[in-house]
Amino acid sequence: MQFGKLKKRILLLGTVAAICLPTNRLLAAGYRTANFVVEAPDPQLAQKIGDAAEQYRHDLAIEWLGEPLPRWSQPCPVTAEVAPNLGAGGATSFVFDRGEVFNWTMTIQGSEERILDSVLPHEVTHTIFASHFRQPLPRWADEGACTTVEHPVERARQHRLLIEFLRTGRGISFPDMFAMKEYPADVLPLYSQGYSLARYLIERGGRQRYIDFVGNGLASSDWPQSLSQHYGINDISKLQTIWLEWVKRGCPAPPASVAAAIPGIQDIARTARGQSPDTLPMNAPTPNRISATAARQSIYVQRAQRTQRETKQN
Ligand SMILES: [Zn+2]
Numbered sequence: 620m621q622f623g624k625l626k627k628r629i630l631l632l633g634t635v636a637a638i639c640l641p642t643n644r645l646l647a648a649g650y651r652t653a654n655f656v657v658e659a660p661d662p663q664l665a666q667k668i669g670d671a672a673e674q675y676r677h678d679l680a681i682e683w684l685g686e687p688l689p690r691w692s693q694p695c696p697v698t699a700e701v702a703p704n705l706g707a708g709g710a711t712s713f714v715f716d717r718g719e720v721f722n723w724t725m726t727i728q729g730s731e732e733r734i735l736d737s738v739l740p741h742e743v744t745h746t747i748f749a750s751h752f753r754q755p756l757p758r759w760a761d762e763g764a765c766t767t768v769e770h771p772v773e774r775a776r777q778h779r780l781l782i783e784f785l786r787t788g789r790g791i792s793f794p795d796m797f798a799m800k801e802y803p804a805d806v807l808p809l810y811s812q813g814y815s816l817a818r819y820l821i822e823r824g825g826r827q828r829y830i831d832f833v834g835n836g837l838a839s840s841d842w843p844q845s846l847s848q849h850y851g852i853n854d855i856s857k858l859q860t861i862w863l864e865w866v867k868r869g870c871p872a873p874p875a876s877v878a879a880a881i882p883g884i885q886d887i888a889r890t891a892r893g894q895s896p897d898t899l900p901m902n903a904p905t906p907n908r909i910s911a912t913a914a915r916q917s918i919y920v921q922r923a924q925r926t927q928r929e930t931k932q933n
Pocket of ligand 1: 741745762765
């Protein structure tokens with residue numbers, strides 16, 4: 620560890636189908652809440668987004684952590700681009716330095732409906748995790764968990780993408796996925812697979828156990844031990860086998876007795892039962908044939924690079 624040398628980590632977090640924000644539109648109106656300053660095309664939208672962000676920050680912190688977050692010392696600026704046909708997406712960046720987190724920036728875009736029901740809760744969950752853990756999470760665990768709070772339509776889309784990736788050899792082996800601290804070049808499978816695994820774990824233990832599992836894994840760097848302690852599965856490859864079997868069976872909800880014992884997971888469980896039974900064909904990849912591929916540059920990566928350039932300019 621190098622003391623005396625300022626080491627900043629800038630996290631760039633992207634989400635669903637983001638494309639670069641158009642730069643030729645005026646962001647006309649501002650609105651301030653306790654923890655957010657929103658810029659949006661008109662005052663009504665700015666207020667709607669700011670109030671929703673504040674509500675999500677409160678409600679989701681209770682769901683994940685069991686209590687609301689304290690007020691941030693500086694509000695998080697949110698820039699919202701809202702248009703009916705705009706692809707839904709967002710990016711949140713912040714700086715970790717010696718156990719603190721600050722310099723929040725959030726950009727969100729999409730239709731009003733999708734911003735309010737998916738992009739905003741996803742991005743706000745990133746800020747809750749950053750405030751709680753004060754260090755970067757494994758990418759799969761971060762993006763996966765943030766996707767579980769999106770609208771069922773968006774989650775179903777991730778599930779369909781997952782099936783496609785598994786069928787075409789773009790799945791990521793769990794040992795590789797657990798070791799990833801940065802986004803891989805082929806980033807979309809990380810989102811859909813991370814979402815699916817986070818969903819599997821949360822349906823079986825609830826959100827707060829998931830947080831404890833991630834927290835212990837971060838503290839010890841011993842993910843198999845944390846997995847064993849919180850989910851009773853003693854190695855990561857075995858988790859991959861169990862998870863893949865579950866996906867092949869169409870992601871069945873856990874027994875009602877398990878679901879009923881966990882507060883706050885009814886919504887996910889209901890979605891799981893309502894989801895179409897996408898099953899894998901018999902020739903689906905076996906766990907040891909899942910391999911990471913780095914075939915194409917993703918829109919997420921382009922966005923992250925663009926944001927990084929902007930951050931450096933500031
Ligand atoms: Zn994200």
